[in-house]
Amino acid sequence: MPKDYNIVVNDCASPPVLGLTHLRTRATPYGGRNFTSSFQDIIGGLPERLTPIQQDWLHILTSIFAADVASKRGAGDDWSRRIQLWIGVREPDHWKPLKPQIELVFKSLTYDQFAVTFVADPDAPPTPRQDREAFPRADSVALVSGGIDSLTGAARLLDLHRTPLFISHQNSGAVSDALQAVDEGLARIGQHAGRRSFTAQKEGIDGTESSQRSRSLLYMGVACLAAACLDISDVYLNENGIMAINVPLTPARIGSFSTHTCNPTIVYDVAKIAGQALGWTGTIHNIIVTxxxxxxVLEAATLGLRDVLPKTVSCWQIGRTRRHCGYCVPCLIRQISFEHAGLSDTSHEIYPLDTIPNGGIRQQTAIDNVTHLAAHVLALSQSDEFELELDFTEIINCDGQLTRRQSMDMHYRWAEQCLSVLERHPHSAHLLGR
Known part of the structure; x- marks a missing residue:
């Protein structure tokens, strides 16, 4: 059964439902703030002060992300949620026609039921001021997370003599350290328009949800706003094609158990909504999607970033610990990728391709993840093209970012690369019957 959440932002409405959750991005007469965000590092460098609609856009994105964080998932059949959200905005008539598209993107990212209601906010905060010199001239906006993919995409842009403005969502010490290393590495490759960060995080909310599937909507939306204000048509959200398309490892992982943060269809839909909302005529690109x-990993090393790669972050738990766990799917893919590229990486807590730790939740999670990954890539390698389309339909759902042929070839290469590493390690080789 889906869990029900009825959430009101900044006490903007009093819907006739039981069990309301109150999220406050600012203090109101009814209570103090419990979710904080700051976009001033970005807003301050824009050429003009934000319009009411642009301010609404940031508030809507923040409120949706806050609702995701505040709606704790259950286990098993209680994993999915039904979320009703009320948001106060300056221009409700502008946002009501966009309600279906916004709901659809959230549902596509999270696989939850979601409904949003826009109401008038008579107490909306004033327009923030510009408090710094304007950004240097940029020809693009690129998102940089502290991970390997966004680092490599940014480096490729610089190598192509583009001048991007980099934007980051900074929410933990480990990510901050990684971003500092990324900054230093990119500075060696070429000139850019700098990197600016925003924050959006809980402040005193109990029982928060860690999956945060809607984070990329906030991430892309902030970049689209910056691009619209700077009259830039190109936004880059770069992620390797395997994780962007992200075919579920097993049928049990279909839905919100598998992330869709850079899925080509969702990226296209977010750009479309940003265009309708902001009057922006641009595109969100992924230049490493093939x-x-x-x-x-190998491209980053070739571009001169071999020393930066171990300082990047990949782990799903990196916001809660400064060390890679080693057993989540991103950690496993990272271990395989570094080994296949012949490069040294940072240390991981465990290495389940070799041995599984005894006891605790780590043991079963590590066993499941390695088993599912091994079975998945083995199935990919043994499937002909007809079987790929039939059994792994996401492979051909690329919405113009890459062709059917490119996607299939990439997945075959990934299966070969992954198997070549799994066969070298005792535990994973045993699972493959080697």
Whole structure:
């Protein structure tokens, strides 16, 4: 059964439902703030002060992300949620026609039921001021997360003599350290328009949800706003094609158990909504979408970032610990990719391709993840093209970012690369019957 959440932002409405959750991005007469965000590092460098609609856009994105964080998932059949959200905005008539598209993107990202209601906010905060010199001239906006993929995509842009403005969502010490290393590495490759960060995080909310599937909507939406204000048509959200398309490892992982943060269809839909909302006529690109993770790692090394790669972050738990766990799917893919590229990486807590730790939740999670990954890539390698389309339909759902042929070839290469590493390690080789 889906869990029900009825959420009101900044006490903007009093809907006739039981069990309301109150999220406050600012203090109101009814309570103090419990979710904080700051976009001033970005807003301050824009050429003009934000319009009411642009301010609404940031508030809507923040409120949706806050609702995701505040709606704790259950286990098993209680994993999915029904979320009703009320948001106060300055221009409700502008946002009501966009309600279906916004709901659809959230549902596509999270696989939850979601409904949003826009109401008038008579107490909306004033327009923030510009408090710094304007950004240097840029020809694009690129998102940089502290991970390998966004690092490599940014480096490729610089190598192509583009001048991007980099934007980051900074929410933990480990990510901050990684971003500092990324900054230093990119500075060696070429000139850019700088990197600016925003924050959006809980402040005193109990029982928060860690999956945060809607984070990329906030991430892309902020970049589209910056691009619209700077009259830039190109936004880049770069992720390797395997994780962007992200075919579920097993049928049990279909839905919100598998992330869709850079899925080509969702990226297209977010750009379309941003265009309708902001009058922006641009595109969100992924310039490494035809590359596997090992190929992305190797490209970064070729571009002179070999020393930066171990300082990047990949782990799902990196916001809660400064060390890679080693057993989540991104950690496993990272271990395989570094080994296939012949590069040294940072240390991981465990290495389940070799041995599984005894006891605790790590044991079963590590067993499941390695088993599912091994079975998945083995099935990919043994499937002909007809079987790929039939059994792994996401492979051909690319919405113009890459062709059917490119996607199939990339998945075949990934299966070969992954198997070549799994066969070298005792535990994973045993699972493959080697």
């Amino acid at each position: 590359s596997t993770k090992p190929e992305v």
